Amino acid sequence: MSGLQIIFQCVHFLDGFVWAQEEDVWKWRLEDRGVFSVKSSYAKLEDINFPFGNILPPDVPIVCTFCDRMPESSTHLFLHCDIAQGVWLKMMGWLDCYFLIPTNMFVHWKCWDERYRNDRIRKGLRLIWHTTIWVLRKARNNKIFNNWNGGVDEIVEEIKIMSWRWMLERTNSL
Numbered sequence: 001m002s003g004l005q006i007i008f009q010c011v012h013f014l015d016g017f018v019w020a021q022e023e024d025v026w027k028w029r030l031e032d033r034g035v036f037s038v039k040s041s042y043a044k045l046e047d048i049n050f051p052f053g054n055i056l057p058p059d060v061p062i063v064c065t066f067c068d069r070m071p072e073s074s075t076h077l078f079l080h081c082d083i084a085q086g087v088w089l090k091m092m093g094w095l096d097c098y099f100l101i102p103t104n105m106f107v108h109w110k111c112w113d114e115r116y117r118n119d120r121i122r123k124g125l126r127l128i129w130h131t132t133i134w135v136l137r138k139a140r141n142n143k144i145f146n147n148w149n150g151g152v153d154e155i156v157e158e159i160k161i162m163s164w165r166w167m168l169e170r171t172n173s174l
């Protein structure tokens with residue numbers, strides 16, 4: 001079963017489901033209700049001049065943290081670095097949704113977003129896209145500041161877990 005089918009089944013299965021207990025709450029801090037939304041995620045990313053500006057703090061290396069070869073830019077870090085490409089390839093394989101990685105983030109988002117007409121699937125895919133960017137950025141910061149030394153597989157696992165959690169929270173709040 002592909003990731004897309006799993007997402008669709010999950011959303012369908014959880015429709016109308018309400019948690020009975022308050023423990024283990026997973027909150028999205030950018031929203032008052034604590035629920036993930038693409039709007040708040042995008043606003044936050046725009047807030048840090050993403051994706052057209054340089055979101056990286058000034059005191060970081062000029063060379064890409066992941067590959068140590070190319071200049072570090074948002075486009076390289078999130079799309080074209082070997083790590084990023086590996087992550088997107090695995091995500092595309094998981095979701096059974098393939099396209100060539102384009103030259104910039106905006107086109108990538110368009111390619112990702114326009115593949116399905118079903119609203120629920122699109123919402124799930126948007127959430128996964130933002131989560132992927134978020135986790136890549138976090139991995140890069142962890143490598144700089146915490147000597148994290150993981151790779152594509154660890155990043156992909158975290159994306160899946162985070163997407164799953166956000167999706168549960170979101171479904172629960174409807």
Ligand SMILES: [Zn+2]
Nearest residue numbers: 064066067081
């Ligand atoms: Zn790189």
